[in-house]
Amino acid sequence: MRNRLRELRAVRRWSQADLADQLDVSRQTVNAIETERFDPSLPLAFKIAVLFDQPIEAIFLPQADESRTT
Amino acid sequence: MELDRRSELERRQDRAAIRDAIPAIVALVVLEGVVTAADLDASANRWHLLVSLSPLLAGVWLAWVQWRILRRCDEYQRTVHLEALSVGFAVAMLVALTGGLLDGADVGSSAQYLQLTFITGIVAWVAALAVLMRR
Numbered sequence: 001m002r003n004r005l006r007e008l009r010a011v012r013r014w015s016q017a018d019l020a021d022q023l024d025v026s027r028q029t030v031n032a033i034e035t036e037r038f039d040p041s042l043p044l045a046f047k048i049a050v051l052f053d054q055p056i057e058a059i060f061l062p063q064a065d066e067s068r069t070t
Numbered sequence: 071m072e073l074d075r076r077s078e079l080e081r082r083q084d085r086a087a088i089r090d091a092i093p094a095i096v097a098l099v100v101l102e103g104v105v106t107a108a109d110l111d112a113s114a115n116r117w118h119l120l121v122s123l124s125p126l127l128a129g130v131w132l133a134w135v136q137w138r139i140l141r142r143c144d145e146y147q148r149t150v151h152l153e154a155l156s157v158g159f160a161v162a163m164l165v166a167l168t169g170g171l172l173d174g175a176d177v178g179s180s181a182q183y184l185q186l187t188f189i190t191g192i193v194a195w196v197a198a199l200a201v202l203m204r205r
Contacts, residue, residue: 015075016075017075017076017077020077020078020079020080021077021078021079024078024079024144025077025079025144025145025146026076026077026079026080026083026144026146026147027075027076027077027080028146028147028150028203029144029145029146029147030077032146033146038146038149040145040146041145044145
């Protein structure tokens with residue numbers, strides 16, 4: 001799954017550790033989500049959406065092949 | 071310049087892990103030292119057998135510490151920890167199988183292979199954790 005986390009974080013000039021603090025997760029977790037090595041759980045995705053005040057589907061985007069299968 | 075790149079969660083996790091692990095490691099070292107220094111003959115005396123097995127208590131304590139570390143992990147860290155544990159388990163099984171086959175062929179001793187299985191399992195687990203966490 002693709003996501004806009006790095007872009008949204010950059011707009012707010014937050015470091016990965018700053019974002020991790022606000023989400024109460026590790027910095028590695030933020031890095032893994034940003035580099036698309038890890039898809040967050042639904043509760044964490046909602047937490048991210050609330051933090052950035054955007055709907056989940058505006059932050060997390062399906063890959064082209066994923067959107068075809070659903 | 072920010073030197074500590076860890077989040078607050080990681081700092082809490084590290085403090086808690088150190089607080090939990092140090093007494094268990096000290097207990098393991100002390101019990102191992104006592105058993106080694108006493109040079110017990112476990113086959114001759116039931117109490118000697120119990121004392122010989124006493125480091126197991128510290129081993130169980132360390133397993134409990136590891137379980138607590140896993141409970142404090144966030145969702146990504148938990149996945150990485152479990153992947154690293156599975157790598158350590160797979161390596162330990164392969165070494166145990168190899169040791170069993172070599173022992174069956176009268177090469178080396180089963181006691182050495184048991185120690186080797188334990189050590190390589192732990193080393194593989196820690197190495198896998200370090201590699202997976204660095205990615």
